[in-house]
Amino acid sequence: MDIDQTEEFIELMTSFQGRLYAFILSLTGDPNGANDILQETNIILWKKSGEFEMGSNFKAWSFRIANFQVMAHRQRKMRDRLVFDDDMIEEIIAESTEADELYNIKQGKIDSCMSQLPDRQRDLIKMRYTIGKSVNQMAEDLKSTANSIAQALFRARNNLTQCVKTLKGQPYE
Structure with a gap:
């Protein structure tokens, strides 16, 4: 390799x-x-x-x-x-597989909705939840106030939530 x-x-x-x-x-x-x-x-x-x-x-x-x-x-x-006996393990595996498929559906919806967000909102969400920066770190990096970053993140999460809820197909919840 x-x-x-x-x-x-x-x-x-x-x-x-x-x-x-x-x-x-x-x-x-x-x-x-x-x-x-x-x-x-x-x-x-x-x-x-x-x-x-x-x-x-x-x-x-x-x-x-x-x-x-x-x-x-x-x-x-x-x-x-x-x-657990073997039958119980098999049942758990089946349920786990189903849960994993639901996870994939949810992840697909989130990915789709992330791509629809404005660039700034998408960048803020990635900085906060993918990279793991605090709101204060983000404010410092973006030369802004923590309050304005928190408000922008709130709007971005709201937009993301509304988008996911409106997608057709398998329920998100």
Whole structure:
């Protein structure tokens, strides 16, 4: 794997951490166990990164590895009193998959609405929620007051919310 592929793989792994954790947590119901399994999954993903074909479905590949790690974790924990049976795990996987599809629909609506926002509003939302800058940092960077940035962010969030609510198709809520 060359340096560009390695960077792309790292970006994929990073972007899926929250979703992998949520998937694992939905299967285990144990936040501590889910953290451990996520770390084990990350190690295997990294070790098998050379086997992953860029452009293929990273989500399916990583979720399958996570599922195997959950099963291995379950085998280690069989002595515990609260262990889900295989039927329950299958049901949880089905519900988790459905929830992930709903997430994709919601994300698509947000992306669509973000592209419709005026440039300034889109930039403010990205600075605040993607980069994670505080309102004060944004005001300093943009040579403005924190109050005017907060008001502009309020309008941008309002526009984004109204747009998402008006989109047809699957419900957002």
